[in-house]
Amino acid sequence: MTETRANTKKLFIKTYGCQMNVYDSDRMMDALAPHGYETTLDMATADLVLLNTCHIREKASEKVFSELGRLKELQSERRALGGDMMIGVAGCVAQAEGEEIARRAPVVDMVFGPQAYHKLPEMVSRTESTRHLHQALRKPIVDTDFPEEDKFAHLPAARKEVTIKRGLTAFLTVQEGCDKFCSFCVVPYTRGAEVSRPVSQILAEARGLVEAGVKEITLLGQNVNAYHGDDEGRVVGLGELAHRLAEIHGLERLRYTTSHPRDMDDALIAAHRDLDILMPYLHLPVQSGSDSILKAMNRRHTAAEYLKVIETIKTARPDMALSGDFIVGFPGETDQDFEDTLKIIADVGYASAYSFKYSTRPGTPGANLGDQVDEAVKNERLWRLQDLVNAQTTAFHASCVGKTIPVLVERPGRMPGQVGGRSPYLQAVHLDGGAELIGAIHQVEIVGTSTNSLVGRLKVSVAA
Ligand code: 5AD
Ligand code: SF4
Numbered sequence: 001m002t003e004t005r006a007n008t009k010k011l012f013i014k015t016y017g018c019q020m021n022v023y024d025s026d027r028m029m030d031a032l033a034p035h036g037y038e039t040t041l042d043m044a045t046a047d048l049v050l051l052n053t054c055h056i057r058e059k060a061s062e063k064v065f066s067e068l069g070r071l072k073e074l075q076s077e078r079r080a081l082g083g084d085m086m087i088g089v090a091g092c093v094a095q096a097e098g099e100e101i102a103r104r105a106p107v108v109d110m111v112f113g114p115q116a117y118h119k120l121p122e123m124v125s126r127t128e129s130t131r132h133l134h135q136a137l138r139k140p141i142v143d144t145d146f147p148e149e150d151k152f153a154h155l156p157a158a159r160k161e162v163t164i165k166r167g168l169t170a171f172l173t174v175q176e177g178c179d180k181f182c183s184f185c186v187v188p189y190t191r192g193a194e195v196s197r198p199v200s201q202i203l204a205e206a207r208g209l210v211e212a213g214v215k216e217i218t219l220l221g222q223n224v225n226a227y228h229g230d231d232e233g234r235v236v237g238l239g240e241l242a243h244r245l246a247e248i249h250g251l252e253r254l255r256y257t258t259s260h261p262r263d264m265d266d267a268l269i270a271a272h273r274d275l276d277i278l279m280p281y282l283h284l285p286v287q288s289g290s291d292s293i294l295k296a297m298n299r300r301h302t303a304a305e306y307l308k309v310i311e312t313i314k315t316a317r318p319d320m321a322l323s324g325d326f327i328v329g330f331p332g333e334t335d336q337d338f339e340d341t342l343k344i345i346a347d348v349g350y351a352s353a354y355s356f357k358y359s360t361r362p363g364t365p366g367a368n369l370g371d372q373v374d375e376a377v378k379n380e381r382l383w384r385l386q387d388l389v390n391a392q393t394t395a396f397h398a399s400c401v402g403k404t405i406p407v408l409v410e411r412p413g414r415m416p417g418q419v420g421g422r423s424p425y426l427q428a429v430h431l432d433g434g435a436e437l438i439g440a441i442h443q444v445e446i447v448g449t450s451t452n453s454l455v456g457r458l459k460v461s462v463a464a
Contacts, residue, residue, distance in 0.1 A: 011037040012046035014067070017054020019257065020220050021091055023171040024117060025052045028090065031120050044074050048086045048124065055092035055186050058359035064093050065105060072107040086127050088112070092190035096363070098144040112143040114176070114191055119143060146192050168410050168439060169253075169422075170214045174202050174229065174241065175221030180260055182287070183298045183365040184327060184358060187222050196221075196229040199236055199244060206245055213439070216253035216408060216422075217245070224256045225263040239267030246277045252441055253408065253424075257283045258325075261299075261306050264313065273316035280317050281351065281425045284310070285325035289344030290337035293330050298365070303344050310348060321351035321396065321425045328385055329358040329378035331369035338381050345388055351396040351425055353389045357382055397427065397449040404459050405429075407444040409437045428453035 011032055015025045028050060029039050040046055049071055053064050068087070075085040088110035089101055095113030102111050109127045112119070123141050130138050177191040206217055219238075221227060227238040236244075238256065245254055254277045261284060272278050286306045288294055294302060314320050326341060345353070357378040360367045400423070407429045409421035419433045421442075430453060431444055437458070444456035 007036060009037050009047040010040040010042075010045055011048050011050070012040050012043045013050045013052055014043070015052045016060075016063070016091065017052075017056060019171055019218070020173060020176070020222065021052050021054060023173050023220055024091070024114060025050075026171075028052070028117055028120055031117065032124065035121050035124065037124075043071075044077075046085060047083075048088065049074075050088045050090055053089060053091035053093035055096050055190055055361070057356055060093050061097055061101075064089060064101070068101075068105045068107060072105075075107060084131060086110075086124070086131070088123070088127075090114070090117070092186065095144050095190040096186065098142045102140040102142050106140070108140050109138070110141045110143075112141070113145075115146055116143040168214060168408060169216040169218070170209045171218050171220050172202065172205055172209065173197070173220045174238075174256075175224055175227045178223040179226070180223055180262075180300070181298055181365075183296065183369075184287075184330065184361065186361045186364055189363055191222055194223060194226055196227050199229050199231040199241060202229065202241065203244060203248070206248055206251065210248055210250045215251065215439070215441070216255070217251060219245075219254070219256040221256075222258065223260050223263065225259040225265075225268055237265060237267050238263075239265065239269075239271040242268070242271045242275055242278055246275050251277065253277060253279055255279050255281065255426075259284050261286065261301050261309050264309050269313055269316045272313060272320065279424045280320045281323070282313065282320060283323045283325075286344060286348075287325060287327050288330065288333070288337065289341040290333070291340075293333055293337050293341075296332060296369070297327075297330060303340065307344070307347060322348055324348070324350055324353045326353060326355040326385060327358050328355065328381040329373035331358070331366065331373065332371040333358075333373055333381075338384075342385065342388060345385070345392070349396075350389060350392050352393050355382060355385050355389065394449075396425075397454060400425075400427070400446045400454055401448060402446065404443050404445045405456075406441045407431070407456060408441050409433070409439070411438065423454065429456045430454070431456040431458055433458050 011029065013025045013028060015021050037048065043049060051064060051067055054060060071087050078085045086109045087107055089108055090112055091114065094101065094111045098111045101108055110123045112123060126141060175196045177194045178187045179194045181188050209217060225238045227241060228235050229241065242254060245251060287297055287299060289303050291302045328338065405423050407421040407423055409419050411420050412435060413420045413430050417432055418430055419437050420428060420430050423429050429444060443459040445459050446454050447457050448455040
């Protein structure tokens with residue numbers, strides 16, 4: 001592989017699933033950039049196409065195989081014109097079904113899991129060097145090992161030019177993998193055991209982002225508040241990490257996702273009380289409101305314990321708003337269990353929530369449970385749950401009307417003479433104003449709501 005940019009090659013990454021995958025896709029771009037790869041938005045003209053897949057819910061692998069079918073056609077078209085296209089599958093489907101993908105889709109050149117991203121340049125280089133061979137003679141590279149060594153040690157640093165393109169907000173992975181083993185979830189198998197990045201690495205990356213103009217950072221991890229990173233021989237939790245990040249001059253907002261209720265420790269809750277930079281909006285999934293389902297899910301907490309955590313957080317930070325994840329139709333879920341879930345939603349009052357029908361994930365303990373819930377029942381429960389959550393979201397938006405809130409203005413609005421940004425609660429806010437407002441936090445009075453967003457008016461302080 002050449003180290004020069006003389007012969008630029010085009011890279012297209014299609015990202016499925018969570019923000020962690022978005023972050024990983026950016027890192028893959030960063031890793032390949034020094035080797036002459038520039039990203040393109042046009043898949044058909046790419047020299048290398050990577051599918052960064054997600055395995056968390058249903059039909060993940062079918063989606064990948066149908067996309068590979070389409071890619072095979074694009075590849076044939078390119079070859080007919082004398083060009084070529086290399087194809088790789090990354091992410092959690094690759095981790096879970098690596099050999100199967102290589103066997104069923106010979107069009108694929110590389111299949112590799114999230115633990116192998118730092119080896120991407122080498123894999124691409126090996127693939128490039130065998131392109132001249134007939135497909136039957138080429139063997140796809142499959143890398144789904146869980147290395148002993150720390151994958152974060154090899155993570156390519158975010159490049160400034162990429163960061164600028166990303167704008168005012170950025171993700172930063174601080175932790176990966178999970179040791180909780182909820183019985184429905186593939187993450188402990190696809191992402192592996194929990195690993196935290198050292199504090200110094202995170203601070204360096206955060207400083208680089210802020211220097212490049214980023215004002216808001218979202219710390220990512222599958223179980224982010226289990227963070228326990230090394231700080232020169234001492235173990236530091238997420239609360240202390242937030243304090244360290246808050247010292248970075250120019251960083252104005254900090255968020256983190258996704259958290260487990262059991263890991264909301266005192267230091268993290270106190271950080272919400274003490275740090276203005278930590279946004280008062282927390283994604284804290286409970287999954288179900290029924291104690292027997294929570295037990296079967298191996299969540300290791302009860303509904304009452306979850307509510308207690310929320311009460312403590314709200315005492316520390318009274319303006320805290322919550323979002324959550326819910327699964328309906330977990331094996332054995334009765335009508336009463338589902339009513340308990342509606343009850344916990346009513347008790348908490350969410351600003352927003354994601355909800356899913358349970359789907360069996362091969363290899364998880366949940367896959368061996370009998371007493372599956374009928375699909376029609378799952379559908380009906382999902383609709384009822386989503387109706388309730390939608391009503392709560394609408395009520396939350398309405399409760400903002402009349403208040404003045406800080407809005408990070410990020411971009412031109414949909415209409416000329418308008419700009420758009422985000423509230424502390426991640427709501428989209430539109431207001432009248434010029435491009436000079438972009439890039440800073442402004443006080444905005446909320447004067448109305450429209451579907452999924454707020455309408456604001458810039459608050460101009462009048463000198464006395
Ligand atoms: N079925 C349905 N939803 C699931 N989730 C994770 N695994 C499953 C599954 N097998 C949901 C959970 C989790 C979110 C990221 O995806 O609600 O919090
Ligand atoms: Fe999956 Fe989250 Fe449970 Fe970990 S805590 S097993 S990532 S649902």
